[in-house]
Amino acid sequence: MEALEKRREHVIALFRIVVGLLFACHGAATLFDVLGGPHGAAPDFAAWPGWWAAVVQLVGGTLVLCGVATRPAAILCSGSMAYAYFVEHQPDGLFPIENGGEAAAMFCWSFLLVAAVGPGRWTLGSRLRPRSRRRDEDRPVTGSLPTDTPTSA
Numbered sequence: 001m002e003a004l005e006k007r008r009e010h011v012i013a014l015f016r017i018v019v020g021l022l023f024a025c026h027g028a029a030t031l032f033d034v035l036g037g038p039h040g041a042a043p044d045f046a047a048w049p050g051w052w053a054a055v056v057q058l059v060g061g062t063l064v065l066c067g068v069a070t071r072p073a074a075i076l077c078s079g080s081m082a083y084a085y086f087v088e089h090q091p092d093g094l095f096p097i098e099n100g101g102e103a104a105a106m107f108c109w110s111f112l113l114v115a116a117v118g119p120g121r122w123t124l125g126s127r128l129r130p131r132s133r134r135r136d137e138d139r140p141v142t143g144s145l146p147t148d149t150p151t152s153a
Contacts, residue, residue: 012120013067019110020065023077027058049083056080064114067123071115078111 004011030038031054043050056076063073081104089101096102119125 009121013122016114016119020061023057024061027054030054067119068125070119074111074115078108081108
């Protein structure tokens with residue numbers, strides 16, 4: 001387990017890259033009829049919600065994949081999949097296995113995890129910012145939380 005902990009940032013980055021790539025592929029398939037095409041009928045240009053969902057998938061997945069504006073992009077992607085699950089899938093059954101919403105549920109929770117833990121290593125975003133402006137906010141919190149210590153008034 002110690003060896004895995006040493007590589008935590010790398011594993012998080014690999015997770016982010018794979019999830020972002022898979023999500024972007026869904027968007028590209030829907031918008032451009034590539035990679036096997038859309039699952040179901042292709043939405044018309046600017047049709048709600050299908051076309052917009054595909055745009056979020058392509059753009060948001062690419063941003064997460066590259067590690068640019070990772071947390072905001074991951075929140076947007078997670079929210080879009082929560083919408084997809086509750087509006088499109090959940091009326092057909094309570095559980096994802098019943099209603100065909102497994103992918104929506106998995107993407108929703110995966111992107112929420114990326115938003116919570118940060119992008120890990122290998123981000124294009126860290127290369128785009130000047131070194132003096134890079135923030136530690138992109139890094140996940142590690143270690144223990146500080147303990148409350150009494151202060152004198």
